[in-house]
Amino acid sequence: xxxxxxxxxxxxxxxxxxxxxxxxxxxxxxxxxxxxxxxxxxxxxxxxxxxxxxxxxxxxxxxxxxxxxxxxxxxxxxxxxxxxxxxxxxxxxxxxxxxxxxxxxxxxxxxxxxxxxxxxxxxxxxxxxxxxxxxxxxxxxxxxxxxxxxxxxxxxxxxxxxxxxxxxxxxxxxxxxxxxxxxxxxxxxxxxxxxxxxxxxxxxxxxxxxxxxxxxxxxxxxxxxxxxxxxxxxxxxxxxxxxxxxxxxxxxxxxxxxxxxxxxxxxxxxxxxxxxxxxxxxxxxxxxxxxxxxxxxxxxxxxxxxxxxxxxxxxxxxxxxxxxxxxxxxxxxxxxxxxxxxxxxxxxxxxxxxxxxxxxxxxxxxxxxxxxxxxxxxxxxxxxxxxxxxxxxxxxxxxxxxxxxxxxxxxxxxxxxxxxxxxxxxxxxxxxxxxxxxxxxxxxxxxxxxxxxxxxxxxxxxxxxxxxxxxxxxxxxxxxxxxxxxxxxxxxxxxxxxxxx
Numbered sequence: 001x002x003x004x005x006x007x008x009x010x011x012x013x014x015x016x017x018x019x020x021x022x023x024x025x026x027x028x029x030x031x032x033x034x035x036x037x038x039x040x041x042x043x044x045x046x047x048x049x050x051x052x053x054x055x056x057x058x059x060x061x062x063x064x065x066x067x068x069x070x071x072x073x074x075x076x077x078x079x080x081x082x083x084x085x086x087x088x089x090x091x092x093x094x095x096x097x098x099x100x101x102x103x104x105x106x107x108x109x110x111x112x113x114x115x116x117x118x119x120x121x122x123x124x125x126x127x128x129x130x131x132x133x134x135x136x137x138x139x140x141x142x143x144x145x146x147x148x149x150x151x152x153x154x155x156x157x158x159x160x161x162x163x164x165x166x167x168x169x170x171x172x173x174x175x176x177x178x179x180x181x182x183x184x185x186x187x188x189x190x191x192x193x194x195x196x197x198x199x200x201x202x203x204x205x206x207x208x209x210x211x212x213x214x215x216x217x218x219x220x221x222x223x224x225x226x227x228x229x230x231x232x233x234x235x236x237x238x239x240x241x242x243x244x245x246x247x248x249x250x251x252x253x254x255x256x257x258x259x260x261x262x263x264x265x266x267x268x269x270x271x272x273x274x275x276x277x278x279x280x281x282x283x284x285x286x287x288x289x290x291x292x293x294x295x296x297x298x299x300x301x302x303x304x305x306x307x308x309x310x311x312x313x314x315x316x317x318x319x320x321x322x323x324x325x326x327x328x329x330x331x332x333x334x335x336x337x338x339x340x341x342x343x344x345x346x347x348x349x350x351x352x353x354x355x356x357x358x359x360x361x362x363x364x365x366x367x368x369x370x371x372x373x374x375x376x377x378x379x380x381x382x383x384x385x386x387x388x389x390x391x392x393x394x395x396x397x398x399x400x401x402x403x404x405x406x407x408x409x410x411x412x413x414x415x416x417x418x419x420x421x422x423x424x425x426x427x428x429x430x431x432x433x434x435x436x437x438x439x440x441x442x443x444x445x446x447x448x449x450x451x452x453x454x455x456x457x458x459x460x461x462x463x464x465x466x467x468x469x470x471x472x473x474x475x476x477x478x479x480x481x482x483x484x485x486x487x488x489x490x491x492x493x494x495x496x497x498x499x500x501x
Contacts, residue, residue, distance in 0.1 A: 056087070060096055067100040075100045088116070095123050102131025107140070122156055130162040138166035142175060155182075157191045164197035173205035180214075192218055196225045203232025223255045230263035239267035243276070256283070258292045265298035269305045277302040281315075291319070297329040304333030322353070328360045335368040343368055344377070359391050366400035370407060378404040395423040402429050406436030415445055427456045434463065438470045446470040 059078060066075035079097055087093040094117050101110035114120070114128045125148050132141035145163040148155065160183055167176045180198050183189040189198070195218040202211035215221070215229050226249050233242035246264045254260075261284060268277045281299060289295045296319050303312035316322070316330040327350045334343035347365055350357065357365075362385045369378035382401050385393050398421045405414035414433060418425055430449045437446035446467060453463040468483035 056085070056093075059085075059087075060093065063093075063096045063100055067096070067103045070104050072100075072104040072106065075104065089118050091117065091119055091121055091124065095121065095127055098124065098127045098131065102127065102135065105135055107131055107135055107137055120153075122154065122159070125153060126156065126158045126162065129159060129166075133162050133166045133169070136169070138169045141166035142170070142172070149182075155186070157188050157193045160188060161193040161197040164194070164201055168197070168201040168204050171205050173201070173207060176201040176205065189214075190217065190219055192220055192222050192225060196222070196228050199225065199232065200228050203228070203235060206236060208232060208236045208238065221254075223257050223260065226254050227257055227259040227263065230260055230267075234263050234266050234270070237270075239270045242267040243273075256287055256289070258289055258295050261289055262294045262298045265295070265302050269298070269302040272306050273302075274306040274308070277306060291321075293319075293321075293323045293326050297326045300326070300329045300333055304336060307337075309333060309337045309339065322355070324350075324355050324358050324361065327355055328358070328364060331361065332364045335364055335371075338372075340368055340372045340374070356390055357388075359394060359397070362388075362391065362393075363396055363400065366397060366404065370400055370403045373404075373408060375404055375408045375410070395421070395426055395429070398423065399426065399429045399432065403432040403436075406432055407439075409436075409440050411436050411440055411442050411445055425452065427453060430456065431463070431466075434466050434470070438466055438473060441470070441474045443470060443474050443476065 059082060063075060063078050063082075066072070066078065075097075079100075082088060082090075082093050082097070094113050097113045098110045101107070101113065110128060110131055114124060117124060125144070129141050129144050129148075132138070132144065141163060145159070145166075148159070160179060164176060164179055166172075167179065176198065180189065183191075183194050183198065188194045195214055199211045199214045199218075202208070202214060211229065211232050215225065218225060226245075230242050230245060233239070233245065242264060246260070249260075261280065265277065265280055267273075268280065277299070280302075284290050284295055284299065296315060299315050300312045303309070303315060312333050313330065316326065319326060327346070331343050331346050331350075334340070334346060343365070347357070347361070350361070362381060365381045366378055366385075369375070369381065378401060382397070385391060385397060398417065402414045402417055405411070405417065411433070414436065418429060418433070430452045434446055434449040434453065437443070437449060450463055450467040450470075453460070457463060464483055464486060468480045471477070471480035471483060
């Protein structure tokens with residue numbers, strides 16, 4: 001960024017740029033008009049601005065508008081102007097710049113500004129930590145918090161809540177306990193922001209009892225606090241507890257949010273509670289949440305899991321505007337009910353509507369092909385996935401393709417795909433290959449797959465039993481007996497089958 005500005009160059013370039021910046025138009029034009037009075041040309045060359053003639057508050061306001069609208073280019077120009085005006089070390093200006101760069105996803109530029117500050121306020125630390133957390137750089141957020149703590153800077157509830165959010169993303173339970181201790185020491189544990197963040201980390205780290213204890217100790221619970229615990233209970237499989245908590249929240253008059261309803265609908269879907277799902281549907285219509293994408297997606301899932309695929313489709317069709325989450329929910333519902341043709345038609349309609357499929361869409365389609373034995377269709381979807389520049393294939397997509405090939409008897413082709421994939425094979429891939437080898441009596445590949453599974457899952461006795469079955473199906477009884485003997489001698493357990501009913 002240059003620190004010199006030519007008056008004529010600014011006037012020539014600013015107008016079309018300002019016109020494209022919507023609400024920034026009038027603010028930017030006003031600011032540029034003020035700047036024009038502070039520019040003097042000497043021998044047709046630019047000279048420095050007189051800081052006294054410049055409205056610094058207007059510069060700050062413009063930077064804040066740039067951050068709100070994510071206008072990085074204009075913001076960088078304003079940063080250059082701030083340097084020219086001698087504001088490069090001004091704490092307030094630097095804080096606004098850090099906010100601008102983090103909002104635009106440029107943590108590197110924000111950190112450069114942060115590191116160059118001679119004096120950092122609590123706002124500086126909070127903005128930088130929150131920027132790392134919001135942009136997914138959770139490790140850097142934790143490191144910066146540690147540095148802040150080492151320097152003895154006094155922290156606030158916003159510091160702790162942002163850092164705890166980074167812990168939640170990393171499932172860092174130990175760090176969460178340490179931060180919880182710091183919050184108690186600073187008497188911030190009863191703060192709704194901090195308490196909700198601690199609750200969220202504990203729930204995501206499968207420490208749901210600790211999460212419930214934190215919830216009960218928060219004196220003023222917000223709708224976000226309730227929603228966080230609802231989601232935590234559902235994530236930990238405590239669906240009935242989530243429903244009981246929802247009833248308690250309604251008795252206390254807690255305001256409903258789309259996040260609350262989505263979490264409770266997920267609980268109803270997991271328990272296949274048709275009556276409760278219908279009651280929630282009525283509540284959704286009553287309070288005007290029927291147009292929300294996430295609520296509608298959860299409602300589609302409830303009806304589909306309760307066997308009401310027609311009701312699920314009616315809910316889907318009633319939505320005037322549909323996002324990729326809603327399309328995925330309906331496609332998965334058709335797949336779950338064995339309506340494979342309808343799922344494929346919906347996949348085509350989704351693209352015709354201008355909605356690009358994401359990794360979840362491809363995973364649903366390939367999983368459908370696996371269960372339906374549609375090999376050529378699976379190859380088609382897999383090719384689309386590989387050629388799609390907007391979606392990154394994952395190991396789960398390869399696992400589905402291996403399963404499709406294995407189930408259809410194309411075991412050698414499945415083996416070649418495993419060798420070509422850019423990921424380390426996970427246990428589900430080797431398990432799928434071993435199961436296919438048992439069906440088609442391929443002893444050589446079965447032994448290779450079993451050896452990998454013994455490394456990845458040493459305590460899973462099912463793999464030894466599967467290998468024994470492969471030997472038995474091929475008439476190799478001696479090795480079958482040895483595999484069973486190793487199963488009993490190793491102490492590995494084969495879980496017994498159980499019925500959900």
